[in-house]
Amino acid sequence: MSGFHTRLKSARKHLGLTQEQLAAELNVGKASISAWENDREKPGFRLLHKLSTVLGVSLDELICGEGDDDMLEKPSPLTVRNEAEEVLLRSFRRMPVKRRQALLALMETLD
Incomplete structure (x- = not known):
């Protein structure tokens, strides 16, 4: 462990x-x-x-270290399909948590 x-x-x-x-x-x-x-x-x-x-x-x-032993090693079930998605994902991951939450809230209103 x-x-x-x-x-x-x-x-x-x-x-x-x-x-x-x-x-x-x-x-x-x-x-x-x-x-x-x-x-x-x-x-x-x-x-x-x-x-x-x-x-x-x-x-x-x-x-x-308790829980799912492979949690940190598991690849994401979603894969990036193109360059635009990769750019979005990288940008999203660099955002502060509050901005991520605000963006997700905004996206919910678009559905």
């Missing part, structure tokens, strides 16, 4: 986020993300929920 730092890095990379992007999502410095991923420090308790939300991983999986 991998440690927290390994699961964190794996989840971040799975989403295609850089350390800088994740840091911006959490309103912390890139150095904090680096320290967490290199097992020099741990995030504060208050950040854990937001971290799990941003990464789309349960707290149990992120902290304890």
Whole structure:
């Protein structure tokens, strides 16, 4: 079983986020993300929920490694069909959480 730092890095990379992007999502410095991923420090308790939300991983999986063992390794069931979809997906993943939620809400009104 991998440690927290390994699961964190794996989840971040799975989403295609850089350390800088994740840091911006959490309103912390890139150095904090680096320290967490290199097992020099741990995030504060208050950040854990937001971290799990941003990464789309349960707290149990992120902290304890419990749950779906292959969750971070599973490819997405959706595949990118063309370059336009890839651009949209990359842009979406780089957006702050609040903007993602606003965009999704807007898209719901279009259906």
